[in-house]
Amino acid sequence: MTTSASPSRSPYDLPDVSELVVGVLGGTGPQGRGLAYRLARAGQRVVIGSRSAERAEQAAAEIGLGVRGADNAATAAQSDLVIVAVPWEGHAELLTALRAELAGKIVVDCVNPLGFDKQGAYALKPEEGSAAQQAAALLPESRVTAAFHHLSAVLLQDPEVDEIDIDVFVLGDERAATDAVQALTNRMSGMRGVFAGRLRNAHQVESLVANLISVNRRYKAHAGLRITDV
Amino acid sequence: MTTSASPSRSPYDLPDVSELVVGVLGGTGPQGRGLAYRLARAGQRVVIGSRSAERAEQAAAEIGLGVRGADNAATAAQSDLVIVAVPWEGHAELLTALRAELAGKIVVDCVNPLGFDKQGAYALKPEEGSAAQQAAALLPESRVTAAFHHLSAVLLQDPEVDEIDIDVFVLGDERAATDAVQALTNRMSGMRGVFAGRLRNAHQVESLVANLISVNRRYKAHAGLRITDV
Secondary structure, X not given: OXXXXXXXXXXXXXXXXXXXXXXXXXXXXXXXXXXXXXXXXXXXXXXXXXXXXXXXXXXHHHHOOOOEEEEHHHHXXXXXXXXXXXXXXXXXXXXXXXXXXXXOXXXXXXXXXXXXXXXXXXXXOOOOOOHHHXXXXXXXXXXXXXXXXXXXXXXHHOOOOOOOOEEEEEEEOOHHHHXXXXXXXXXXXOEEEEEOOOHHHOHHHHHHHHHHHHHHHHHOOOOEEEEEOO | OOOOOOOOOOOOOOOOOOOOEEEEEOOOOHHHHHHHHHHHHOOOEEEEEEOOHHHHHHHHHHHOOOOEEEEHHHHHHHOOXXXXXXXXXXXXXXXXXXXXXXXXXXXXXXXXXXEEEOOEEEEOOOOOOOHHHHHHHHXXXXXXXXXXXXXXXXXXHOOOOOOOOEEEEEEEOOHHHHHXXXXXXXXXXXXXXXXXXXXXXXXXXXXXXXXXXXXHHHHOOOOEEEEEOO
């Protein structure tokens, strides 16, 4: 994971990430809690982060499976790979505050900037192009990737659901970082991480959640995506 | 197809569109030609449009299966449903010129505004928000939808490929129009039309082609999408 891979290497040849400690910022929200649960269930060591260490510890205890809780800064400091699962409104402020703790680490942004009105959801366009590009701009010393945008928090958190039927779009500009995130995704039952481009193409992946919300409403579903021929 | 459906109607209850004449503007390009071929193969009556009637007639003859060719204006005039498969560069000019011929008709925009540089493809952001919204702005008397963005022109045109393994995202603000486009999609072997939101959420669906190009490059694939739980 420390050297950049040759572009001709097989896309299915991914590193072993089973020993990485994964932090989940915003880990007390539905998406973060769901991801923490799935990762812990797959045997990963997980730390949940929140503004309040107490709330994080409580959520961790509810999940069980060895998950720990800490405030966001302590979570970032003690993790090898950090998932950012906070609401878009608090995204820039949180990352600005954690720049030092996140330096040198793989950061996985899974934030979807969306607005809502009576016609449903619509995409917001961050000034930097996307939430992931905002993260990259605010964290120049981190290895920023984007993934986990299209997961249903309901399915992630449901202990009766053994497999999540979804391909995760993994984006980033550094091959070793996206390879690690794909490998981490593959550890969660049913899920597969597929490389889907550079960070400059993250906006449409983030925004596609608005379309999945329309699908869910029309078909009364928890829609996900699979990529064919891969 | 003339009355607006109740929102509570089953999303799987779609109209019979087998008698519609389908026009394909830009039908001599790879995407348009591929769609014309698939539709004709499914038994649909198809007219290919091009700036030059001669080129359109030649492409139609090459496809066979009863496909006819005409210039773009004549194609629009004699079709019930018109697919817009022209390059983004000529999109606004063509639709402006065909406003009268397209009035009252279902228009299916499948244009992907993309730029390319040495790092690959990236999304262009039309002033109106998306190619589909530009079409809606230029064709106020038409029933504008968006679909067919993620299809591989290579697979569409390959006579050895019997089924295209893909779900087509169908977008639009009028239920009867999107229902008809879904039904048309379902006629093509392997393909399924899934309602995926209003036109204001078309940009990310159009732009996602940039990500699929990255997938294709990394995995040497012709990637498509399937929507799970639907």
